[in-house]
Amino acid sequence: MATLTDRLDHLLGQKTADALAEVFDISTVQDLLRHYPHRYATRGTGLVDQRPEEGAHLTVVARVSKTDLRAMRSGRGFLLKATLVPDQKDAADQQSIDATFFNGQKVKHLVRTGTRAMFSGKVKYFNNKPELTHPSYLLLPEPGEEDIVSGSIRGAGELAGMARSAQDGSGVDMSVFERSLIPLYPATRDVESWTLMRCMRQVLDQLDDVEDPLPESVRREHGLIGLDEALRLVHLPETQEEVVRARERLRFDEAAALQLVLAQRRHTAEGRVAPACPPKPHGIAAAFDAMLPFTLTDGQQAVAEEISADLTRPHPMNRLLQGEVGSGKTIVALRAMLQVVDSGHQCALLAPTEVLAAQHARSIRQMLGNLGTAGELDAAGNATRVTLLTGSMPVAARRTALLEAVTGDAGIVIGTHALIQDGVEFFNLGMVVVDEQHRFGVEQRDALRGRAREGLSPHLLVMTATPIPRTIAMTVLGDLETSTLRELPRGRSPIVSRVVSASEKPAWVDRAWERIREEVAQGRQAYVVCSRIGEGDEEGPDAKEQNTVAALALFDELRFGALSSLEVGLLHGRLPSDEKDAVMKDFTAGRIDVLVCTTVVEVGVDVPNATVMVLQDADRFGVSQLHQLRGRVGRGGHQGLCILITEMSPQSPAYQRLTAVAGTNDGFELAQLDLAQRREGDVLGAAQSGSLSTLRLLSLLDHEDVIEAAREFAQKVVTADPELTAHPGLASMVTAALAIDKIEFLEKS
Structure with a gap:
């Protein structure tokens, strides 16, 4: 018998185990069973349950009811049009779908009336009727026949390999094609779908009952089936309803694994020590407020108060400030930096490009006036200095900027990636502001955090003008508290x-x-x-x-x-x-x-x-x-x-x-449109620090309710058991379902 933690070489043989490890990074039973089918072929009562989209991939086990060989209009070759009907002869619903083959003369002796086969291809519409255009096919034996495939290869396209493997005995047990639903897996040329199908059945036949890491009360609250049942049903379902129930449970696992990691991050951050920076009634921040030529919007004022309260505490702020283009994020961030400067600490502002870093330096100096010219003749009594540090600065200017940072003369240091390179030191770093956070990976932000004095973690404010859908804020950026600016400054007209x-x-x-x-x-x-x-x-x-x-x-x-x-x-x-x-x-x-x-x-x-x-x-x-x-x-x-x-x-x-x-002009509406069009696979994209490749069933677009429920569950668990020592099943699920060191942050397309 087998357990989820068993290695696969003992169950499947060294050659197969090595291939799975190399291609999919699958090495244990749990890794394998969480490689879910991405679709199912059907041989049920209806070939097409609903009108499929143009270009959708459809896989069916069907019987050919009639064929029609006709010359192509070009006069070169023949088309074979086959009408496919449900494989079950007693099916009440005899809905059919046509399949067209461009090499009609070649396939007419294989795809003929009465043939039983799996057909797989993309849907196109002709005369408002769906049709499979030149699909792959695999001829199947009649139910109960022992002789599966003999003689020449009886398959074509992506299914030809399955026919070959069936002939040499290395392929899947063909009796699987007598099931109502046939699982098809994400596969490659080296590890094909039928190889995975065979491995799944082999492992499931030996699998012990799986102990469920989710408490029964949680399963009952959310209407979830047990993990053992879900893992078996997702790979060998009899009905679409079983597929739905299995995926609901396994989807919650993915959401819970992600949220547990993020909850642990938040807990760790709360345990760090940061410099407490309470507001000073007569400091540089108060002087700056007094000289502002305009009144902050209600939204700016509310967010500023949230940030000010965070900075007052002796634990590091970890906050995301998102807002519309032009909503005034920079002025809010500057007021926060001045509150930190009032407490005797420095601030670093990290920008993604030199153009933007220089722009920030100019605009902040302009806004501060004589409050930002410490050391100069016209400087105010409580002034600080704003220093720019970029990678392409002349040697002398760079040396001066580095000196101002390390001596503490500069209260605000603005730069690009140059700020997190070796050789850049701060006298007393108290706060890090990251502009356009999606341009930076988590390691880069952590490297800048590490520039603080030993034993302290600087406060972190992350800004973005790319509004983030709520589901992404709860997942990809779930270790940050979120503040949002929606209104534009007074007097600004919509574009x-x-x-x-x-x-x-x-x-x-x-x-x-x-x-x-x-x-x-x-x-x-x-x-x-x-x-x-x-x-x-x-x-x-x-x-x-x-x-x-x-x-x-x-x-x-x-x-x-x-x-x-x-x-x-x-x-x-x-x-x-x-x-x-x-x-x-x-x-x-x-x-x-x-x-x-x-x-x-x-x-x-x-x-x-x-x-x-x-x-x-x-x-x-x-x-x-x-x-x-x-x-x-x-x-x-x-x-x-x-x-x-x-x-x-x-x-x-x-x-x-x-x-x-x-x-x-609503950036939040457009962000949702962007997510809908690109889907989260592209949003999460190529990794800055890895990838969320393990999110196979969870959609950041469609499953907000699942994400929210998992977040509440994870927070309760981690609050009571931060290291999950009393929840070994959850700890194992986290390790298996999510590469902890590869959590992706939102990346720009």
Whole structure:
């Protein structure tokens, strides 16, 4: 008999165990049984229970009721059209589906009337009726026959290997095809679905009863079946209802495993010691508030109070501040940093790009005035110093910045990844602010935390202008408390967005350049954003093949053509740091009318006088990225306009996506749309510190109720038993269902 912790080499043999370990990192019984089927072939009463989507993958065990061989219209070869009906001859529902084969002459002697087979392929619609187009197939014996496959290979496409393995005796027991539902697994060329099918049956036949790690009260509260029953049903179900029940239980396991890890993280953070930084009534923070020329919004005030209370406690703040583009996150973060400076500690602000780091340094110095010029003649009595540190700074300037950080002269140090490199030391780091958190992995944030004095953990404030759906906030960022800014500062107008089809309305593109000239004539400025820099330098997949416009080419085209009467500047990631900084200074000062650029201006760049943005090849950008980019305009008192130019047809999904973006300025609504379109596999994406590849059944889009229930359960367990020593089953489930050191943080698409 076998248990969940047993190694597979003892049960399946060394060769099979090695293959599973190498391809899927599967080494124990539990690893294997949690490699769930991704779909099921059916031989039930109806081949198609509901109208499948175009392009959906359908696998059925069916019988051929009739065939029709016909010449192709091109005159080259023959098509074979086969009508498939349910395998069960006594089925009350004789719903059928057609399958079309392009090599009709080759398959007509195999796929013929009366043939019983598994067919697997993508659905296409002809005359409003679903059809399988050139599906893979595997001929099956009649129920009860001993001779499974003999003679030539009787299978094709992705199922040919199953036929070969059945012939040499290494494949799955073909009696599985007499089941109502046949499991099909995520597989590769080296470990195919039928190999996994055989392994599952072999292990399940030897598996002892599985002890359930979830308390009976929790299972009863959420209507969940036991783990033993779920693991057996998910691999060998008789009905769709059994599949649903098994997946519900196993989905909760995935959510619980994730939430237990995050609850443990929160508990660990609560045990750390941080510098207590209570507000000082006559400090630099109070002086800054007194000189503010505007009143904070109610939302800014509420979030500021939450952060201030966190900083007062002797435990590290771990807070996510999310808000709409232009909602005033930076001013909230600056007030928090000044509260920390008042207590004699330093703050580090980490930005994803040098352009944004320099922008932050300029804007913070400007906001502070003489409160940020410590050591200079005009400095206020309680002033601090703001220091910029980036990787490409000249040696002398870098040496000065490093000295100001290590001596404590700089109360606020702003930089890029350079802040977390060896050689950067702080005198007394008390707070870390990370802007646009999705650009940084958890190890990078922890490295900056480690710059504090021994025994202390700095407070952490993470900011993002990419609104995060609640399910992701509860999972991917579940170790952070969340504050949200929804309202825009007073006096700011919503941005107007328009989609322009360059292929169908070329005159409208000309009108976009005319619109820029009109705005500049009124003293305003504009951005023109491209998806790539130049030929051979793509900033998106297949950009050149998609015939997209390069920034270098458009810069020359505009300054010598439609915008020749204006001052046109160029900004992109390949420019040297000092040139980028000079261009941004000129644009900020109004010496440049139109800035042709790439996405280096995506976040944080604040030029209140800019009112128009033209996004060339807008379909090349993601939903969140489009929202971020257009947030660069309309930041002053004038109406912002964003023009989305695309070569895509108005009937294309890409054009419809642009229309959806243009139809709302609500970043939270767009974040949900983004998640729905990309699905969480892409949201969680390629790892900065690993991947959540173990989330096979849990959808961050569809299962908010499961995530919330698991979060409440995990918090109760970890509060009472932080190390899960009294819950060995849960500890084992966490280890098996989730790679603890590979939790992914939200990454930009």
